[in-house]
Amino acid sequence: MSRAKDLLDIQFAEQDIVEEIAIMAGILTRCEMCDDVVWLDDSEDNYRLAYKIANKMVTEGEIGPKYFNGNRRTLTDAIKEVQGSLYCHCEIVMME
C-alpha cells in the first residue's frame, strides 16, 4: 500500500471517528433511511460532552496514536470543525 493511500485512509477514518463522537454527543444524528449526517443540537454542552468522549477514547486506546497525529488537541479541533447537513436526502425528497 502506498503512503499516499495510507494517509487517505487515515483521513477517512478520522472523519468517521469525529462523526461518531459528534453523534454520540448528540451534536449530529445519522438518518436511518439515507445515512446522511445532519445537525441535531450544536449546543456548548454537547461539544463539551464530545470532548469528554474523545478524551476517554484516546485514554482507553480506542483512538490509536496514528490518528490526529497522536494529539488530543488536533482531535478536539476536528470536533469543533465537524460538519453536518441541514437536511438529509429524505427530507429534501419530501420537500420537492
Ligand SMILES: [Zn+2]
Ligand atoms: Zn434521510
